Amino acid sequence: MSNEPIDILVLDDEESIRWVMEQTLQGADRRLHFAASAEEAGELLAERPIDFALVDINLPGDDGLTFLAGQK
Numbered sequence: 151m152s153n154e155p156i157d158i159l160v161l162d163d164e165e166s167i168r169w170v171m172e173q174t175l176q177g178a179d180r181r182l183h184f185a186a187s188a189e190e191a192g193e194l195l196a197e198r199p200i201d202f203a204l205v206d207i208n209l210p211g212d213d214g215l216t217f218l219a220g221q222k
Contacts, residue, residue: 161187
């Protein structure tokens with residue numbers, strides 16, 4: 151088992167939801183990354199690997215399901 155922190159992406163267009171998720175998930179064994187749109191999340195994924203993602207389905211622009219379908 152690795153001691154490396156896991157990278158978690160929270161993709162939600164509502165700032166209050168991102169804040170709640172940050173308060174809930176923060177910890178020494180996690181690195182949290184936040185995006186307010188599918189486009190922003192795509193840019194983040196191009197820069198670093200993500201181990202786990204929490205994705206809102208209803209987003210402006212590309213919805214969460216379209217975003218997930220485009221990630222391989």
